[in-house]
Amino acid sequence: MGASNNGPRGIYDEAISSFFRNVDTRAVGDGGSISKGRICSLKARAVLIDMEEGVVNEMLQGPLRDVFDSKQLITDISGSGNNWAVGHKVFGSQYQEKILEKLRKSAEQCDCLQCFFIIHSMGGGTGSGLGTFLLKVLEDEFPEVYRFVTSVYPSSEDDVITSPYNSILAMKELNEHADCVLPIDNQSLFDIISKIDTVVKSGKLGKTVKPKSLVTSSVGASRKRHQKPFDAMNNIVANLLLNLTSSARFEGSLNMDLNEISMNLVPFPQLHYLVSSLTPLYTLADVNVPPRRLDQMFSDAFSKDHQLIRADPKHNLYLACALMVRGDVQISDLRRNIERLKPSLQFVSWNQEGWKTSLCSVPPVGHSHSLLALANNTCVKTTFVELKERFTRLYKKKAHLHHYLQVEGMEEGCFSEAVSSLSALIQEYNQLDATKSMPVQELPRLRIAV
Amino acid sequence: MSILTVQLGQCGNQIGFEVFDALFSDSYCSPGLCSKKENEAYQASCKERFFSEEGNGDLVARAVLVDMEPKVINQTLLKASQAGRWKYSQHACFCQKQGSGNNWAYGYSVHGPRHEESIMNLIQKEVEKCDSLSGFSIIMSMAGGTGSGLGTFITQKLQDQFPKSLKMNQVVWPYGTGEVVVQNYNSILTLSHLYRSSDALLVHDNDAIHKICEKRMNIRQISFSDINQVLAHQLGSMFQPTYSAEGSFHYRRSPLGDLMEILVPHPEFKMLGVRSIPQMSESSLAYSTFTWAGLLKHLRQMLISNAKMEEGINWHVRPPVSGLPTLGKTPCNKELHFNTSIANLVILRGKDVQSADLGGFKDPALYTSWLAPADAFNAWKTQRAFNKYEKSATLVSNSQFLVKPLDLIVGKAWNMFASKAYIHQYTKFGIEEEDFLDSFSLLEQVISSYCNL
Numbered sequence: 012m013g014a015s016n017n018g019p020r021g022i023y024d025e026a027i028s029s030f031f032r033n034v035d036t037r038a039v040g041d042g043g044s045i046s047k048g049r050i051c052s053l054k055a056r057a058v059l060i061d062m063e064e065g066v067v068n069e070m071l072q073g074p075l076r077d078v079f080d081s082k083q084l085i086t087d088i089s090g091s092g093n094n095w096a097v098g099h100k101v102f103g104s105q106y107q108e109k110i111l112e113k114l115r116k117s118a119e120q121c122d123c124l125q126c127f128f129i130i131h132s133m134g135g136g137t138g139s140g141l142g143t144f145l146l147k148v149l150e151d152e153f154p155e156v157y158r159f160v161t162s163v164y165p166s167s168e169d170d171v172i173t174s175p176y177n178s179i180l181a182m183k184e185l186n187e188h189a190d191c192v193l194p195i196d197n198q199s200l201f202d203i204i205s206k207i208d209t210v211v212k213s214g215k216l217g218k219t220v221k222p223k224s225l226v227t228s229s230v231g232a233s234r235k236r237h238q239k240p241f242d243a244m245n246n247i248v249a250n251l252l253l254n255l256t257s258s259a260r261f262e263g264s265l266n267m268d269l270n271e272i273s274m275n276l277v278p279f280p281q282l283h284y285l286v287s288s289l290t291p292l293y294t295l296a297d298v299n300v301p302p303r304r305l306d307q308m309f310s311d312a313f314s315k316d317h318q319l320i321r322a323d324p325k326h327n328l329y330l331a332c333a334l335m336v337r338g339d340v341q342i343s344d345l346r347r348n349i350e351r352l353k354p355s356l357q358f359v360s361w362n363q364e365g366w367k368t369s370l371c372s373v374p375p376v377g378h379s380h381s382l383l384a385l386a387n388n389t390c391v392k393t394t395f396v397e398l399k400e401r402f403t404r405l406y407k408k409k410a411h412l413h414h415y416l417q418v419e420g421m422e423e424g425c426f427s428e429a430v431s432s433l434s435a436l437i438q439e440y441n442q443l444d445a446t447k448s449m450p451v452q453e454l455p456r457l458r459i460a461v
Numbered sequence: 462m463s464i465l466t467v468q469l470g471q472c473g474n475q476i477g478f479e480v481f482d483a484l485f486s487d488s489y490c491s492p493g494l495c496s497k498k499e500n501e502a503y504q505a506s507c508k509e510r511f512f513s514e515e516g517n518g519d520l521v522a523r524a525v526l527v528d529m530e531p532k533v534i535n536q537t538l539l540k541a542s543q544a545g546r547w548k549y550s551q552h553a554c555f556c557q558k559q560g561s562g563n564n565w566a567y568g569y570s571v572h573g574p575r576h577e578e579s580i581m582n583l584i585q586k587e588v589e590k591c592d593s594l595s596g597f598s599i600i601m602s603m604a605g606g607t608g609s610g611l612g613t614f615i616t617q618k619l620q621d622q623f624p625k626s627l628k629m630n631q632v633v634w635p636y637g638t639g640e641v642v643v644q645n646y647n648s649i650l651t652l653s654h655l656y657r658s659s660d661a662l663l664v665h666d667n668d669a670i671h672k673i674c675e676k677r678m679n680i681r682q683i684s685f686s687d688i689n690q691v692l693a694h695q696l697g698s699m700f701q702p703t704y705s706a707e708g709s710f711h712y713r714r715s716p717l718g719d720l721m722e723i724l725v726p727h728p729e730f731k732m733l734g735v736r737s738i739p740q741m742s743e744s745s746l747a748y749s750t751f752t753w754a755g756l757l758k759h760l761r762q763m764l765i766s767n768a769k770m771e772e773g774i775n776w777h778v779r780p781p782v783s784g785l786p787t788l789g790k791t792p793c794n795k796e797l798h799f800n801t802s803i804a805n806l807v808i809l810r811g812k813d814v815q816s817a818d819l820g821g822f823k824d825p826a827l828y829t830s831w832l833a834p835a836d837a838f839n840a841w842k843t844q845r846a847f848n849k850y851e852k853s854a855t856l857v858s859n860s861q862f863l864v865k866p867l868d869l870i871v872g873k874a875w876n877m878f879a880s881k882a883y884i885h886q887y888t889k890f891g892i893e894e895e896d897f898l899d900s901f902s903l904l905e906q907v908i909s910s911y912c913n914l
Contacts, residue, residue: 025531123558262532264685265640266471270562274606275642278882330882331642343671343683349638361880364873366639367563370685454879456872457898459905 023050026260031055031078032120044120054080056121058113060145062102062137063090083113091136095177096418098140106141110148118153125259126157126269128252129189133181134165134174143184150188157270159255160189161248164320164394166198167401173411175402176426182398183429186436190273192284193251193385194394196320200244206316207292247295250375251287251319254383257337258371264342267335267369275367276331276387281436286324286386288317293378305340305380309348312384313356320394327390328447329358331365337373338380345370359443360451392440399433406430462595462715464510464700465587466524467615470561470608471533472633473600474526475685478537479693480600481522484511485547487697487848494812494846499710503845506702506712512547513590520547523591525583527615529572529607530560553587555580561606565647566890568610569654576611581618588623596627596660596717598700601651604635604644609651613658620658627717630659631696634666634866643883645874650892652867653900656907660717661725663733664863665692669769676772678742694848695737698855703808703841713841723839724804724859726832729910734862736763737855738771746849753809753817756854760807761821767800767862780826801914802828802860807840811852814842829914864911871904 023033023045031053033045045051055078061067064086070079085106091098118124127149131138149158162185165174185192258267277283289295290311312334315323336345345368358365375381405411406426415421468477488507493500512520522541526549528534534554541548555576561568588594597619601612612630619628632655635644655662670691674683678691699720702712713719725731738760739751759771766778778798805827809817819840828837847853877883878897888894 125559262536264475266530266532266560268530268560268562270560270564271606271641274563274883274886277886280885333642341682341684342688343675343681346636346638346671353638361877361882362642364637364639365642367642368640453872454876456875457901457905459902459909 021050023048023053027053028122029256029260046122053078056117058083058085058110058117060085060106060110060137060141062087062098062141064088083117085109085113091140092414093134093171093173093177094136094414094418095140095173095180096415096421098136098138098142099144099180100140100418100420102137102141103144107144107148110145111152114149114152124153124156126159127153129158129160130248131160132163132165133178134163134169134171135177138163139177139181143181143188146184146188157190157273158188159269159272160185160192161252162192162194163248164194164196164398166196167397168198173405173414175398175405176411176415178398179402179429179433180425182395182436183432186281186432190283191277193287194284194320194391195248195251195287196394197244199319199321200247201240202316203247203292203295203319204240204243207295210292247289247319250289250295251383253375254289254335254337254381255385257373257375258335258369261371261373263369263371263373265368265370267333267367267371271367272333272385276333276385278330278362278387279439282330282387282439284387284391286322286388286391287319288312288314288384288386289319290317290382290384292317305344306348306351308380308382309334309352312382313352320391322388322390322393324386324388324390325356327357327388327392328443329356329362329365330387330389330443331362331367332356332358332387333367333369333385335369335371335383335385336380337371337375337382338378339374340370340380342370357447360446360449363451389440389444392437392444395433395437395440399430399437402430462510462593462718463523463591464595464716465584465591465597466511466522467584467597467599467612467619468524468526468537469599469601469612469615470528470605472602472605473608473612474528474533474537476631476633476689476692477522477524477526477600478540479686479689480696481511481524481541481547482544483690483693483697483848484701485520487701489546491846491848494851495844499845502710502712503702509592510595510700510702510716521550522547523587524549524553525580525587526554527580527583527607527611528555529557529568529611531556531558550587553583555583561610563604563606563641563643563647564886564890565606565610565613565650566887566892568606568608568612569614569650570610570891572607572611573614577614577618580615581622584619585622594623594626595715596629597623598629598631598717599659600631600633602633602635603648603651604633604641605647608633609647613651613654616655617658627660627721628658629661629663629717629720630655632662632664633692634664634668636667636671637869640667643886645870645877646883646887646897648870649874649900649904650896652907653903656731656903659731660721661731661733663696663735663857664866665695665735666769666866673740673770677740677770679745680742691740694740695735695855698737698810698847698853699735699808699857701810701847702845703810703843709844720806720857723806724857726804726836729907730803730859732863732867732907732911733857733859735855735857736760736769737853738763739850739853740771743849751850751852753813753852753854756852757807757817757819757821760854760856764802764805764822764856764858764860765800765827766798767865780824782826800861802837802858803914804828804832804837804859805839806857807838808855808857809840809842809853810845810847810855811850812844812846814844814852817842861911861914864908867904868908871901871908875901 034052034054131142133139290308311317468474488504526534601608603609670688674680674687705711705713762774766775768774822838823834825834
């Protein structure tokens with residue numbers, strides 16, 4: 012998480028209370044929550060779930076150990092073995108009560124609960140299986156609260172063999188139970204890190220690079236192909252969530268709440284996958300750079316190199332697009348760039364001016380402005396089509412299938428249903444794409460008696 | 462008599478602040494270019510309309526602030542108190558935590574009924590502070606969820622609870638290229654419902670005001686603050702006191718009543734537009750002089766050719782030759798060149814105002830045939846200057862100004878509706894397809910009525 016401007020002895024305000032509770036650690040027992048005044052001890056409004064202990068333990072010993080409430084953890088020892096069925100069916104039923112209990116507790120501590128962020132990967136067993144099980148629980152227990160899911164999709168070089176199975180099975184759940192999904196893939200994140208790395212090393216940014224920055228310190232690691240700079244990559248996703256919520260947390264001349272994301276970007280319930288891009292890149296690194304031309308930031312947001320999944324929105328069809336700007340940017344800057352970039356983008360016939368915009372006055376720490384673009388664009392289809400192809404290759408040979416089928420509640424029907432669900436989704440995107448080159452028709456209007 | 466302002470949503474509250482600030486500046490910080498006594502009478506009249514006074518002499522805006530999330534109201538209160546010139550009453554605010562999600566249905570069907578009692582109580586309290594109430598000025602945008610949905614709901618409740626008071630809605634028309642993806646849906650739902658419960662809809666168009674900022678005010682990086690200040694100037698020039706028939710020192714008592722009487726002679730025609738000239742940056746102002754003849758010539762041509770600002774006016778447009786039969790008017794799909802009016806009001810403020818000749822506005826060719834030109838046109842002249850302009854002229858018009866923009870919005874909304882996109886977001890909260898169809902019907906009727914003037 013980016014550092015807040017409040018500092019260690021700052022004021023606990025509305026902005027920070029969106030993600031953290033303020034706890035008086037001197038109080039005995041549960042640790043009372045303080046709702047105003049100085050910051051005592053911040054506790055993340057979060058539940059951490061993993062079926063093995065390694066990662067969570069590391070976090071609890073790391074620099075953020077005080078931020079996570081140890082009572083809001085659910086862990087097991089054996090892990091899910093990269094098996095969606097184990098995560099979903101076995102651990103799902105085993106931990107359902109415990110999960111509900113922790114969630115209810117966290118929810119009670121909120122004045123006004125607007126949404127859940129579910130962060131997981133698609134290719135493994137826990138994040139994918141238990142994560143999507145959790146989605147259903149949230150829908151049943153808190154039907155009014157939005158479910159935003161940040162899903163890390165397996166790249167083509169993913170080393171988990173069964174990742175296509177896990178992903179397809181998880182996709183069905185996302186189709187049915189998520190309000191909004193932001194797909195991410197590791198390869199794209201890695202490419203972005205490499206790009207920052209290149210720019211930093213080229214010296215173009217001059218002497219302004221901070222020595223121990225999160226990104227630049229892993230420069231050495233990125234040279235070895237099998238050693239991915241996960242911290243830096245994850246930092247990008249963190250920034251995504253930060254920028255997504257900035258307009259809800261901070262003031263600005265055109266605010267955007269989280270419930271506006273669905274409203275504006277999801278024209279039909281099943282088409283809720285949004286491609287995201289963050290610009291300028293150097294806001295993702297601890298790099299102080301004098302602001303380049305503002306307009307360049309907007310141009311980059313639409314380039315395929317800045318997307319957080321492998322996608323090319325410019326050459327596909329937009330259903331809707333949101334531009335969330337932070338910092339010293341005014342409405343005229345926003346409009347000028349929309350006018351400039353519009354001609355090179357294709358929007359669906361019934362939403363030719365499908366833009367949602369927001370202006371938040373507070374920029375990311377240490378920078379003058381930033382932009383998050385969210386696109387509901389048919390280019391997301393590429394990821395799904397590839398996933399389906401990888402799945403089919405495995406499934407044809409029934410490879411590793413027995414690991415799934417031996418789990419109680421799993422049968423081949425689960426797989427075929429999941430594939431159908433995905434195929435139907437792909438078909439929707441295909442149909443939309445087919446309308447791309449068709450001229451926009453003026454539909455006959457209602458006639459009224461004069 | 463007083464005007465109670467109801468500020469709804471982010472837009473309504475941000476604009477409301479600028480309006481009160483402009484009114485205050487004009488009354489208390491501008492050279493009125495008139496006698497001290499005159500100025501004092503003006504200030505007193507302005508105060509009666511827009512401000513109440515606390516025991517310690519502090520001026521408090523006659524306003525109720527409503528929003529479904531707290532940030533904007535907090536900012537607005539802060540801005541006012543920091544400036545230290547006037548303030549809002551802390552108790553006249555109603556806030557929630559969650560916003561309306563840009564969803565008209567949510568604002569209208571969920572927030573409305575849920576918070577009706579609290580909001581109407583607040584309004585009642587503020588009304589009681591007024592000696593006598595002329596009516597309500599409700600500031601809202603059409604594009605979002607709170608201003609549009611909740612604003613419409615509140616307007617209806619005001620109709621029920623204060624049937625004798627007038628309601629003018631300041632409706633902010635969004636930029637054509639999107640601030641909100643579903644803005645066209647929210648707009649048609651707002652306009653169709655307001656048409657049934659409001660007394661007049663005064664439209665403020667973001668695109669038009671943006672151009673004024675760009676071309677007339679020479680502002681390079683235009684912010685919403687700039688836009689709102691131009692809007693506030695226009696509204697101020699309309700709402701500030703003007704002489705009644707008795708002339709000097711005597712200001713009109715019923716601002717809204719007078720406006721409605723002149724401008725809305727028929728309930729089927731309630732869409733008003735406002736143009737205020739001159740409008741320019743302070744630096745340019747220092748080098749400009751104006752004559753009434755010049756200003757009025759421009760204003761008249763702006764009316765006839767439907768120009769949004771005092772630049773790029775199409776001087777080729779002329780009124781039709783009188784005497785031609787009114788039958789056989791072209792149907793509305795064609796470009797409307799000449800803007801026919803139902804009624805116009807010109808408000809002149811400043812030096813030598815009595816010498817201004819308004820003959821050009823009385824030409825019957827400008828108007829439909831139902832009213833005699835003497836009734837269709839009115840002018841209010843006031844010696845006391847407005848803001849920093851030695852001479853200023855404002856036109857408030859009930860004419861075909863808004864036909865084209867309305868037609869555009871209805872067309873886009875219809876196109877989207879045909880694909881059923883986003884409809885599930887509305888049906889979730891009780892606004893069904895029939896409600897959309899009703900709205901479309903009503904607005905097509907309005908467009909048709911205005912076209913056939």
